[in-house]
Amino acid sequence: MSFLCKIVRMANEAQALNERAQLLLKTLVERYIADGQPVGSRALSKISGLDLSPASIRNVMADLEEMGFIASPHTSAGRVPTARGYRVFVDTLLTVKPLDRIEIHQLEGQLQVENTQKLVASASHVLSELTRFAGIVVTPRRASGFRHIEFLKLAEKRLLLILVTADGDVQNRIIQTEKVYSPSELVEAANFLNQKFAGCTFEEIRGRIHAELKQLREDMTQLMSAALAAGDQAVTDSAEDVVISGEVNLLGIDDLSSNMGKLRDLFNLFEHRTTLLQLLDVSSRAQGVQIFIGGEAGLQPLDECSVVTAPYEVDGKIVGTVGVIGPTRMAYERVIPIVDITAKLLSSALTQR
C-alpha cells in the first residue's frame, strides 16, 4: 500500500523534472558515483553533452537542490546526490547493461553445486567477489518433514543417529545410550520409524508416537526421543539464515571507512542475523531486483549503504533472497545485473536437483 504510493510519488517526482534537468541529474549522479567528489557546475557543463554554460547549469542545479535531489556538503563544494536523488536515478534514469554471456558463464562456473549449503555459500562469495562489496544470501526455507532414519553403532553405548528430512537434508548426532543395543534392535527401531512415519511432519510424529509406542518394547523409548530431538533440531537448523561474505571488502570503501563508528555499527549489524532477515524478507515479497537506498530500510547502520536484492525460487516458488550490501555510491548499473543473474542461476541450480 504505502509501497505503491511511493512508486507513484516517485514517478510524479521524475515527471516534475524537464528533460534537461533529468539529464543533468543523471550525469551528476553518474559522475559522483564514478569519482566520489562533489560535482560542480563547471564540471557538469563540460561533461553533460548539453552546450550550456556553468551559469545556466547552476540554475538547474539550484532547482534540483530545492526539490531535494541533490545537496551540497558546504557552500563552496559541488553537489552530491541525496537519497531521493539516488532513488529517482535508479528508478527512472538508470540504464543497466546486461552481463554478456562470457561473464554469466564464469559466474555459473563458480557456483559449487555439491549441496545446498555449499551452493548458498558460493553464491554469496561470488556476489562479493564480483561486486567487491558484501554478498548476502538468505538460505532457502523449506517445509521439512521426516523421510528416513538410521541408527549406527559407534561403540558400546554410543550411537550415531542419521536423519534424512523430506527435502533431502541430512542431520546427524551422536547419542549416549544407557542400555547397550544390539544391531538388530537398532534396525528394528529404524524400520519402525521409517515405515510408520515416512512423510509425516515432526509435529505429527510427536502427536502419534505415544499411541504407537506400545507396539515396541519399552527400552526403545530412548531411541525414539533422541530421534524426535534430532528432528526438532533439523527443523530449527533449516530455519532461514543469512550467509554473508566479503564483509572485508567494505573496509576498503573510503565512503564507509572514513568514520569508524559507522563501520563498526555496520559490522555489528552483520552479526545480528535476525535484523537483517527482516529486511531481506521484505525483498522476497516482490519479483525482480529491489533496491534499498540509505536508511530506507529503517536501519541506521545502513545510513550510507544501499542494499540490492533479488529473490530466488525453486519450482516457481520464492524461497529466499540474494543481494549485495555496499555504499550508496555504488555502480548500480553493474551491481543490478549481477544480483539479478545470481538469483536466476541459484534458482536454476536449486531446481535441477
Place this chain on the structure above:
Amino acid sequence: MSFLCKIVRMANEAQALNERAQLLLKTLVERYIADGQPVGSRALSKISGLDLSPASIRNVMADLEEMGFIASPHTSAGRVPTARGYRVFVDTLLTVKPLDRIEIHQLEGQLQVENTQKLVASASHVLSELTRFAGIVVTPRRASGFRHIEFLKLAEKRLLLILVTADGDVQNRIIQTEKVYSPSELVEAANFLNQKFAGCTFEEIRGRIHAELKQLREDMTQLMSAALAAGDQAVTDSAEDVVISGEVNLLGIDDLSSNMGKLRDLFNLFEHRTTLLQLLDVSSRAQGVQIFIGGEAGLQPLDECSVVTAPYEVDGKIVGTVGVIGPTRMAYERVIPIVDITAKLLSSALTQR
C-alpha cells in the same frame, strides 16, 4: 632448535636485569597495557612502589632502552614496551591469576556440545566474547576412514548418498544417476561396500575396488565412483580448518583501528585460512599456552598483534589449537587463563563423546 636458543637467550636477558630494573619494566608494561599512553619517569616513580625520584628512574629506563626492552615514540614522550619487552614481561614477569570456579562454570555452560562443529564454533565464540578480541579454533584433525554407506532414493534418477567415516562424521550428497536403480539394488550396493571395505581408508578402497568390482554387475560402477568421490570429499572437508569469531571486536581496538591499512591486511589474513593454519600448527607442537608477540610469527599483518594459543586434545593426543588474536597491548594475565581453560574444556568435551 632456533626456538630453544631463543628461550635460553630470553632467560639470559631477564637475568641481565637486576631486580629493580625488572620491577620497573613490569610496572611500565602493566601501566602501558592499562591505559595505552607512553609511560614517563614521573608516572613510573609514583606507581612503582619503590621510593625513587624520577631522575633515578630515568637512569634505569635509559638502560632498559639500551637493551631494547622499551622505546620512546619520540623524544618528549614516555616509553612503551618493545616486542622484546613484552616477551620478557610475559615470560618471566607476568603473574597470571587463574579464573575462579564461577567463571569456569559460566564458560563451560556456553559451549554447545551437540556436535563437533557446534562445539568448535561455540568455543571460538566464547573466546571472542570473553576477551573481546578475535577467537580462533583449529578444527580437530582426524584420521578418516570408511565406516558405513547408504543410498537413499529421492526420485527416479536422484539418489541421496550418506557416508559415515570412521570418526563418526557424516557426509551426504545428492547424485544424479543415468539409470534407474531399484531399492534392492541400492541395498545390495551399500551392503557390498559396507562388508568389503569397513575400516579401510579411501586410498585402500580405491586401490582394491577395481579387483573387487567384477563381483558386482557393471551398472553399479556409477554408484561406486560416486561413493569414492564422496569419500575424497570427506577427507578434504575434514582437513584442518580454522574457525574465527568476533573479528568485529578488533574494529573497536584503537591500537589497531588507527591505521586502516593494517586493519585491512589483518582482516585479509583472516580470509587466508592456510596461512593462519601454518602459524597455529606450530602452537600444537608444544604443551600449554603459547604466546606470539607482534610479528614473531613472521606475518607482517600481525605486526601490532599478539596471538595467544593453547592446544587441545582428545584421549591425550593433541588434535587442534584454540587461541585469541588481539592487540599486542592486551591484558595477558586475563587472556592466558581464558585460553588455557577453554582448551581444557574443549578437550574434555571432545573426549567425553
Place this chain on the structure above:
DNA sequence: CGCCAGCACTCTCCGTGATTGAGCGCCAAT
C-alpha cells in the same frame, strides 16, 4: 524569456608560525 559573463562571497584546505606542556639527558651536589 532563456542564456550567460562577471563579480562578490563563502568555505575548505593547507602551510606557517607561535605557544604549550611533557619528558628526557646530563651534570653537579649530596
Place this chain on the structure above:
DNA sequence: ATTGGCGCTCAATCACGGAGAGTGCTGGCG
C-alpha cells in the same frame, strides 16, 4: 648510588592567511 635542577627536543594545538573551488546574483543580450 641518588637526586634536584636546568636546558633541550618534540608533538600537539591553535590562530592566521592565502589559494582554490564553487555558488548566487545581477544585469545585459538576443
